[in-house]
Amino acid sequence: MSVRMLISALIFLVLCECMMLEAQLQVGFYDNSCSMAEFIVRQEVTNAFFRNKGVAAGLVRMHFHDCFVRGCDGSVLIDSTATNSAEKDSPANNPSLRGFEVIDSAKARLESVCEGVVSCADIVAFAARDSVVITGGLGYEVPAGRRDGRISLASETRSLPPPTLDVDQLTQNFRSMGLTQEEMVTLSGAHTIGRSHCLAFRNRLYSFNSTTSQDPSLDRSYAAQLKQQCPEGSTDASLVVPMNPVTPAITDEYYYTDILANRGLFTSDQTLLTDPTTAIQVLQNARFPFLWKSKFASAMAKMGQIGVLTGTAGEIRANCRVINT
Structure with a gap:
């Protein structure tokens, strides 16, 4: 192998390794960029739970329904528009999904202290984990770094398993x-x-x-x-x-x-x-x-790592209900 070929091969390997690292989620992803991220989400989940204990189940279900359609990209949070029926308004999600207001509250607080840093998809993943814990389940680390998807189609919720399956x-x-x-x-x-x-x-x-x-x-x-x-x-x-x-x-x-x-x-x-x-x-x-x-x-x-968007893919939504303009 020539020196030029060897250098090209090494560059290719380095690039591949960088792409793999970029695609990986990381525990403590916001430690430096927004250290209060997980704490703020946990506070919002706790406050909502004490108002209505049923919201915890809603947040766990929301994470599941998000991940099974286009991956864990927060697309389940996007509102429908005059030209598009979004995931949340499909028969598989409406009226069964709830807890959107908890995500909104957490996002609003996070935008006030760490503007444009914490993704809606990560908030959903954190909130699901916190809901498991507050209802008596075991805690677990949530690797973060997800970015938000820009597409939400009610027609794609066919991938969600209906209650009639064997x-x-x-x-x-x-x-x-x-x-x-x-x-x-x-x-x-x-x-x-x-x-x-x-x-x-x-x-x-x-x-x-x-x-x-x-x-x-x-x-x-x-x-x-x-x-x-x-x-x-x-x-x-x-x-x-x-x-x-x-x-x-x-x-x-x-x-x-x-x-x-x-x-x-x-x-x-x-x-x-x-x-x-x-x-x-x-x-x-x-x-x-x-x-x-x-x-x-x-x-x-x-499950929280299914089809995630990372690196420069997707976006960090300013409002979890609306795609950035």
């Missing part, structure tokens, strides 16, 4: 995002907090299939309770029930305990018992809650 479909959906089947079962445990609109599972109560109206895998007493909360024929789209009736605001193992008792609210919850491998994981998570919490923290950190 275990094979769920496994494939998560694998398409780079997550394993075990991580799918682990992350499904986020349903231990929060609520669901009746419309998301009404078919299991009244129109399961052509031969039976009620899903036979659903515990009968639980089904009767749900029918009282979600009357047949009701057109009230605001009717909601807790995902986990016992501890709806605590990140705990009762989601898996409910599944073992045939009290999983969604088809996509109860289906975890239909596969031997996922059924064993459900049993383990129910019996060893600290192990599940540890796996959940790791899986959340991994």
Whole structure:
């Protein structure tokens, strides 16, 4: 190899290494540029939680729905315009997503002390972690450095898994995002907090299939309770029930305990018992809650790195709801 070729090869390797470093997220990314970033987000989440405990589940769900559409780029925060229907207004997100005002408050404070520094995508990731912790889950480090996407299309929310999927479909959906089947079962445990609109599972109560109206895998007493909360024929789209009736605001193992008792609210919850491998994981998570919490923290950190924009890609939005002009 000639000297010129060797130098060219070395330059190429250095450039590749720099690109790889640029593409990596980093724990403590704002230590020098905005040292109060994570503290401010945590304060806003805490204040919102004490006003309404349900907001924590909303922020965890928001992070999930952001990452599964175009990656964790804050695109779920963008408002629709006269010429574009954004992600947040798709049937998959509206009216189920909540907590946008928490992100707005955190962003406003951060812009006042560190203008143009902290991305909306990172705020969402921090807020989800803080929501897990404040509801009793384990804390985890959030590598930051995400930048904000400039595209948000309601039509792209088809990549979000609906509550009607079976275990094979769920496994494939998560694998398409780079997550394993075990991580799918682990992350499904986020349903231990929060609520669901009746419309998301009404078919299991009244129109399961052509031969039976009620899903036979659903515990009968639980089904009767749900029918009282979600009357047949009701057109009230605001009717909601807790995902986990016992501890709806605590990140705990009762989601898996409910599944073992045939009290999983969604088809996509109860289906975890239909596969031997996922059924064993459900049993383990129910019996060893600290192990599940540890796996959940790791899986959340991994999910938060799906399709991120870094370096010079994207932008740092001044207003999380609006693309910079």
